Amino acid sequence: MSAPPLFFFDLDDTLVDHHAAEEDAHRETHASHASLFSGVAFDDWLAAYRRNNLRLWHEYGKGEIDRPTLATRRFALPLADLGLDIAGGAAVSAFYIGAYNRNWRLIEGAEGVLAHAAELGVVGILSNGFRQTQRAKIARFGLDRWARHVILSEDVGAMKPSRAIFDAAWKAAGGEVRRRVYVGDSFATDVVGAKEAGWFPIFFDRHGKGAPEPVVFVTRLADLKPLF
Ligand SMILES: [Mg+2]
16 A cells, blocks of 8 residues: 655645735835835836846746845835835835735635645645745644645755755655645646656646646636545
């Protein structure tokens, strides 16, 4: 008899609604710093932030910049792009982080699917993202009621889609030949990474955007239950 299956989940935008928390936090930040953002519409600020943040995460993923640099530049660069005062970046960053933390919400069905997976096998969370932030999200929602393993890129020293982080998750759960399922909302990092590391990927396509290649997908977390 083989070992019980592994059901590992991405965290941001799979279990926790990062995208909405980010947008809500930016909306509060923009509204609370009227003189700094003078003349710049909220949508333009959010677009500039997301554009720069995405590029910086790519650089961070390739090891070209460190975490403090990412944390500073994700505010300094969009402020500069929009011709705003970059001296306000540190204060805006601190305010944003507080607002972001206040706006975390679970995605509908997250607790139910984790509970179901924990009855069938071993549950884990496997995430890129800042260690302190991700651990705080897991604690806030008590996701460790089900997740026996939390594998974070900062601890492993490798980020999805790298095979190394999926291998680290497998080893942390005891290795052995067993079914390994990974659920995530990013085709490029979650689906591709999991597949290349020998896991069975399930794409969480919440907004029905579709995938570039055929893949098993769900649009609601509750729909994972029969697949497990
Ligand atoms: Mg995600």
